[in-house]
Amino acid sequence: MIQSHPLVRIADDSLALACGADAVAAVFTATGCTVERVSSWGMHWLEPLVEIDGQGFGPATPADVPAILAGTSAKAIGPIAAHPFLARQQRLTFARAGRTRPLSLDDYAETGGWAGLKRARAIGREEVLAELITSGLRGRGGAGFPAGIKWRTVAEAPGTRKYVVCNADEGDSGTFADRMVMEGDPFLLIEGMAIAAHAVGADRGYIYVRSEYPHAIAKLRKAIGLAILHIAPFQLEVRVGAGAYVCGEETSLLNSIEGKRGEVRAKPPLPALEGLFGCPTVVNNVLTLAAVPHILSAGGAELYQRLGVDRSKGTMPVQLAGNIRHGGLFETTFGMTLGELVNDVGGGTASGRPVKAAQVGGPLGAYIPPSQFHLPFAYEQFAAADALIGHGGVVVFDDTVDMGGMARFAMQFCAAESCGKCTPCRIGSTRGVELIDRIRAPTPATADAVASLPQMHNGRKSGRSREEELQLLEDLCETMQFGSLCALGGFTPYPVRSALKHWPEDFEPKA
Amino acid sequence: MGFDVMGTEEKLTEIIAAHRGREGPLLPILNDVQAAFGCVDPAAERAIALALNLSRAEVHGVVSFYHDFREAPDMRPEVQLCGAEACQARGVETLVSAAEAAAGDRVRLSKVYCLGLCSVGPAARVGDTVHARLNQTALVALVENA
Numbered sequence: 021m022i023q024s025h026p027l028v029r030i031a032d033d034s035l036a037l038a039c040g041a042d043a044v045a046a047v048f049t050a051t052g053c054t055v056e057r058v059s060s061w062g063m064h065w066l067e068p069l070v071e072i073d074g075q076g077f078g079p080a081t082p083a084d085v086p087a088i089l090a091g092t093s094a095k096a097i098g099p100i101a102a103h104p105f106l107a108r109q110q111r112l113t114f115a116r117a118g119r120t121r122p123l124s125l126d127d128y129a130e131t132g133g134w135a136g137l138k139r140a141r142a143i144g145r146e147e148v149l150a151e152l153i154t155s156g157l158r159g160r161g162g163a164g165f166p167a168g169i170k171w172r173t174v175a176e177a178p179g180t181r182k183y184v185v186c187n188a189d190e191g192d193s194g195t196f197a198d199r200m201v202m203e204g205d206p207f208l209l210i211e212g213m214a215i216a217a218h219a220v221g222a223d224r225g226y227i228y229v230r231s232e233y234p235h236a237i238a239k240l241r242k243a244i245g246l247a248i249l250h251i252a253p254f255q256l257e258v259r260v261g262a263g264a265y266v267c268g269e270e271t272s273l274l275n276s277i278e279g280k281r282g283e284v285r286a287k288p289p290l291p292a293l294e295g296l297f298g299c300p301t302v303v304n305n306v307l308t309l310a311a312v313p314h315i316l317s318a319g320g321a322e323l324y325q326r327l328g329v330d331r332s333k334g335t336m337p338v339q340l341a342g343n344i345r346h347g348g349l350f351e352t353t354f355g356m357t358l359g360e361l362v363n364d365v366g367g368g369t370a371s372g373r374p375v376k377a378a379q380v381g382g383p384l385g386a387y388i389p390p391s392q393f394h395l396p397f398a399y400e401q402f403a404a405a406d407a408l409i410g411h412g413g414v415v416v417f418d419d420t421v422d423m424g425g426m427a428r429f430a431m432q433f434c435a436a437e438s439c440g441k442c443t444p445c446r447i448g449s450t451r452g453v454e455l456i457d458r459i460r461a462p463t464p465a466t467a468d469a470v471a472s473l474p475q476m477h478n479g480r481k482s483g484r485s486r487e488e489e490l491q492l493l494e495d496l497c498e499t500m501q502f503g504s505l506c507a508l509g510g511f512t513p514y515p516v517r518s519a520l521k522h523w524p525e526d527f528e529p530k531a
Numbered sequence: 532m533g534f535d536v537m538g539t540e541e542k543l544t545e546i547i548a549a550h551r552g553r554e555g556p557l558l559p560i561l562n563d564v565q566a567a568f569g570c571v572d573p574a575a576e577r578a579i580a581l582a583l584n585l586s587r588a589e590v591h592g593v594v595s596f597y598h599d600f601r602e603a604p605d606m607r608p609e610v611q612l613c614g615a616e617a618c619q620a621r622g623v624e625t626l627v628s629a630a631e632a633a634a635g636d637r638v639r640l641s642k643v644y645c646l647g648l649c650s651v652g653p654a655a656r657v658g659d660t661v662h663a664r665l666n667q668t669a670l671v672a673l674v675e676n677a
């Protein structure tokens with residue numbers, strides 16, 4: 021039996037809300053309990069997760085409330101912090117997850133908040149840059165570029181007007197860690213940006229958030245208002261996107277803030293030298309910036325660089341998504357194998373069927389078959405296997421998935437989101453969809469009507485065989501991979517080729 | 532959202548004035564205009580271009596680039612259903628035909644790519660409210676009540 025009016029803690033991030041957290045909270049309030057809205061622990065299959073005196077109950081519905089209060093609920097999971105899903109993690113960036121109220125400055129300060137910023141101010145710019153380089157922190161947005169080197173480039177760039185821009189466009193399917201930072205621990209991101217501004221000599225910053233994240237936008241705006249004095253003279257503002265995946269690419273994002281079409285810019289110049297409004301600019305992902313306050317706390321950089329494997333240092337917030345039993349946020353040091361993540365931590369598929377594939381790194385990431393689940397989760401190891409870890413999203417599929425269909429989807433997504441600047445991506449993606457359709461068509465295509473015209477001297481006068489169509493798809497992928505300006509066109513071949521390589525049977529003609 | 536013709540011009544002027552002093556004012560203006568009027572029509576493009584000293588082509592180029600902006604209003608309620616990979620892995624495709632049938636011409640059922648709820652999909656968004664773990668019954672009810 022639980023005490024009669026206990027303090028009840030329930031998450032208020034958009035995932036908890038989408039799973040019905042408000043209705044559960046309302047019933048607790050109606051019974052006279054005090055309900056505190058906190059961040060999510062990241063055990064998404066248990067949301068809404070109710071916490072009373074450290075004990076967890078989930079996924080809770082309003083009907084479960086009486087039994088929870090009576091101590092007889094079948095939804096009891098025992099002490100939350102000791103749950104195997106959490107006990108196996110090493111949480112640095114998500115150390116506060118589940119434990120604090122997102123917009124409480126008191127909670128933030130009591131749990132070590134602002135310590136990194138205070139220390140950064142005390143030790144001075146040079147030392148901050150040196151520590152960030154020591155930590156080995158690499159960009160978490162996808163490309164994995166060393167954050168310290170980027171900051172130093174901006175710090176040393178000539179010019180008095182500099183910017184810090186946070187890339188919060190998080191468009192990859194299967195990723196939600198940025199959202200969880202913004203909705204669950206917004207001051208952490210703000211502190212990280214303030215440290216960046218101090219280190220490079222910037223006095224203005226922007227957080228570019230995708231429009232699909234209204235809750236994150238609202239929380240950040242409130243948090244910035246509350247934190248204004250802590251970060252002064254640094255000024256920070258939220259900018260909202262308008263539904264374009266490509267605006268996650270850093271130069272497209274800068275164009276978007278400037279009020280232009282979100283077209284990708286050719287590099288050089290690097291944004292670090294000529295970025296926002298032509299000024300030196302740090303562009304970093306949310307997770308990169310949110311890792312900074314810990315690194316800048318005393319001894320933080322040393323600890324960070326001791327964790328992980330090879331050149332993948334520190335921890336990565338892995339996001340387990342799709343058809344997985346235990347989906348959620350799993351922050352771990354680099355080096356765990358994909359199989360451990362999917363099967364041991366994630367518990368296999370939610371449907372109970374065999375795992376067929378995992379797509380790692382968002383829509384531009386390769387599909388990986390279980391035969392390669394021994395791959396350690398780290399930048400170079402994945403790259404060597406023609407895969408990428410990207411933003412750390414892992415999307416699991418069971419054996420009902422049609423991989424030919426997923427390859428087609430990859431091309432279609434590229435066509436829908438292409439910024440249009442270069443031909444291999446803009447045109448190639450559409451041709452790719454048509455080609456995959458022809459490969460999978462029950463009857464082979466006849467000669468193309470236009471190509472057959474007498475004046476089309478080089479046009480092909482007969483239809484292609486299946487083998488020729490498959491070769492053409494290979495050629496197209498090659499052209500997109502090497503001829504595209506940015507990774508949207510350049511990496512779309514990864515999901516396509518990996519699907520074709522590992523599941524050729526799914527490209528057989530469909531009756 | 533009512534399309535109040537009398538207030539339109541005033542509202543537009545107010546939105547432009549609110550953002551004009553910012554660095555890069557165009558996107559915040561367009562987001563607010565889209566939210567207030569359900570579209571960024573040619574008249575709005577003209578007014579914005581004039582206020583920001585841009586050509587109409589420049590403004591139109593930006594409006595036509597982003598998926599969120601519409602050139603004509605659609606006053607139907609909107610349900611955004613996530614069609615990205617993680618929600619596909621969780622079976623969203625099997626729900627689409629029932630949702631389309633429930634939507635008919637009354638509700639605009641649109642596809643979006645990821646709402647950040649990829650561990651608890653299929654997911655949908657109506658205004659600023661998000662929904663997860665949708666099955667056919669829940670999604671149809673969502674569409675019917677939109």
Ligand SMILES: Cc1cc2nc3c(=O)[nH]c(=O)nc-3n(C[C@H](O)[C@H](O)[C@H](O)COP(=O)(O)O)c2cc1C
Pocket residue numbers: 158159160161162163164165187188189190191192265266267268269270271303304305306308309506507508
């Ligand atoms: C098509 C495309 C989409 C991208 N989307 C994102 C994104 O949503 N978030 C992000 O942080 N980086 C994204 N990136 C990577 C950025 O271009 C850039 O590398 C990153 O913001 C740099 O920050 P980091 O070094 O902290 O990772 C994307 C790149 C491409 C080509």
Ligand code: SF4
Pocket residue numbers: 266284437438439440441442443445446504505506507508509510
């Ligand atoms: S690859 Fe695609 S998205 Fe990237 S610059 Fe070229 S057209 Fe634009």
Ligand code: FES
Pocket residue numbers: 193194195613614615616617618619644645646647648649652654
């Ligand atoms: S893929 Fe549907 S919410 Fe992310």
